[in-house]
Amino acid sequence: MASLRPLGRDRCLELLASVPLGRVVFTLRALPAIRPVNHLVDGDTIVIRSSLATSLASSATADGAVVVAYEADAIDLVRRTGWTVVVTGAARLVLDEERLARYERELEPWVDEPMNCVIGIDCDLVTGYELTPAG
């Protein structure tokens, strides 16, 4: 069995930035939905790419943000070590041309589907835990 130790905000964002992949959690037709995506962390914003086909992109308009959760973890159940970070915040389309061009360059989609939207998630609420082997 392992213990959970709470992590500070900075450490959480550092861990999030250290992995390429996380999971975005949102509401789709009134049901909870989750999709694995790759991300980058730019200051206080998590940046992901999404296709318009997923309702996340169609909900997250530039002015009307939608609240999502974003989770990443690295957990080794055998060694009882690892961490998990959850960010909750407003998600909105990135429309600024300079940022858009930079994110499209730095964040290669991991599947060959049309990833026609870049979405920024504000790190409004950041929680994380480190797993340590229990005494």
Add this chain to the structure above:
Amino acid sequence: MASLRPLGRDRCLELLASVPLGRVVFTLRALPAIRPVNHLVDGDTIVIRSSLATSLASSATADGAVVVAYEADAIDLVRRTGWTVVVTGAARLVLDEERLARYERELEPWVDEPMNCVIGIDCDLVTGYELTPAG
């Protein structure tokens, strides 16, 4: 870049059962919430343990089920291989004494917090994708 190939229901549940850990997605105070947990798959039910402190357990009463999503994945972004499975279904407390005793025996909590509730998630909607290197 990789391609996503849809997987059948049986293969999805087989993959889910092959890993110890997933993420349960639910709504907490009107916000999307996600927690990593360990699970077992018993036929058409995903079984997890939870503490009453998480609102998932308090929402999932025996008669009043709450709809959740459950996700597991194993993705290697370097090799462009892996899979992701999402199950959506009703979650309810397991109260049957025989099943409860069996699940408590077979599903050891992975953190040393009071996991005083056993929750069964119906596999109502099962979707999954296999990642294959794009041609």
